[in-house]
Amino acid sequence: GRDLLGIEGLSAGEILGLLDLAEEFVELNRQIEKKRTTLRGRTQINLFFEASTRTQSSFEIAGKRLGADVMNMSVASSSVKKGETLIDTAITLNAMHPDILVVRHHASGAVALLARKVDCCVVNAGDGAHEHPTQALLDALTIRRNKGRIQGLTVAICGDVLHSRVARSNILLLNALGAKVRVVAPSTLLPAGVESLGVEVFRTMEAGLEGADIVMMLRLQRERMAGSFIPSVKEYFHYFGLDEAKLRLAAPDALVMHPGPMNRGVEIDSSVADGAQSLIREQVEMGVAVRMAVLDTLARKLPNA
Numbered sequence: 001g002r003d004l005l006g007i008e009g010l011s012a013g014e015i016l017g018l019l020d021l022a023e024e025f026v027e028l029n030r031q032i033e034k035k036r037t038t039l040r041g042r043t044q045i046n047l048f049f050e051a052s053t054r055t056q057s058s059f060e061i062a063g064k065r066l067g068a069d070v071m072n073m074s075v076a077s078s079s080v081k082k083g084e085t086l087i088d089t090a091i092t093l094n095a096m097h098p099d100i101l102v103v104r105h106h107a108s109g110a111v112a113l114l115a116r117k118v119d120c121c122v123v124n125a126g127d128g129a130h131e132h133p134t135q136a137l138l139d140a141l142t143i144r145r146n147k148g149r150i151q152g153l154t155v156a157i158c159g160d161v162l163h164s165r166v167a168r169s170n171i172l173l174l175n176a177l178g179a180k181v182r183v184v185a186p187s188t189l190l191p192a193g194v195e196s197l198g199v200e201v202f203r204t205m206e207a208g209l210e211g212a213d214i215v216m217m218l219r220l221q222r223e224r225m226a227g228s229f230i231p232s233v234k235e236y237f238h239y240f241g242l243d244e245a246k247l248r249l250a251a252p253d254a255l256v257m258h259p260g261p262m263n264r265g266v267e268i269d270s271s272v273a274d275g276a277q278s279l280i281r282e283q284v285e286m287g288v289a290v291r292m293a294v295l296d297t298l299a300r301k302l303p304n305a
């Protein structure tokens with residue numbers, strides 16, 4: 001379609017097509033001259049209602065490398081602060097004829113709602129606990145480049161699955177490409193009915209990490225836990241934090257991932273985050289390439305492309 005709202009609805013062929021195109025951009029991004037012209041003359045607006053380091057900056061770099069004029073809307077200094085609604089903000093920006101809107105919002109479904117009100121392409125840069133499709137794509141690209149495949153790998157997604165759009169998009173994508181997906185978390189941090197997403201559920205790291213090829217850690221999203229159960233950091237790290245001893249339970253050649261931002265000493269120990277098995281910095285590099293692939297693919301569907 002015209003938008004990228006989630007991994008849900010993408011076929012395995014479409015996912016692989018985006019990963020293959022992203023491989024070309026990985027090479028381009030390592031050159032001195034990094035510019036393409038697919039988005040020349042196009043306007044991209046990044047509209048982030050939630051904080052971001054990686055996603056917003058990589059969408060900006062990706063758009064610029066493809067030749068777009070990129071504008072970052074800072075919600076902190078926008079009329080959202082004066083009570084303007086999401087929809088009025090969207091309609092206002094739409095009147096300026098952007099070609100691509102990249103949107104992050106704290107409510108699940110908000111980006112899809114906004115997409116129905118505007119004429120341009122919309123890319124979901126994370127909506128509530130629902131989806132973060134470009135994160136799953138960059139994670140898949142990172143896995144494929146390091147393991148040579150995704151099919152048949154055992155991927156353990158560990159930690160705060162309940163609040164994680166990253167977990168949801170990754171489960172959908174990894175299942176679509178034939179990986180065996182586990183979630184590893186205390187019951188309080190698992191969404192009801194998570195099994196129906198096609199995952200095996202483990203409630204201890206000892207059981208869940210055994211033989212895993214990929215250990216994907218999630219941030220403990222304490223800001224989304226107001227009024228509900230908030231685990232103590234010390235206790236959480238003891239049982240669910242990834243340290244060197246727990247990592248030894250995974251396959252000997254297991255690789256460690258984290259979407260960022262990391263809470264060192266909460267869900268992951270620094271020695272693992274910065275260790276030889278960590279792919280965390282490579283994930284960030286792949287983020288730019290994947291977002292270029294997504295923008296390039298959407299740009300080819302724009303009117304008069």
Ligand code: CP
Pocket residue numbers: 051052053054055056126135259260261
């Ligand atoms: N992984 C991720 O979405 O990071 P940011 O919140 O920094 O964009």
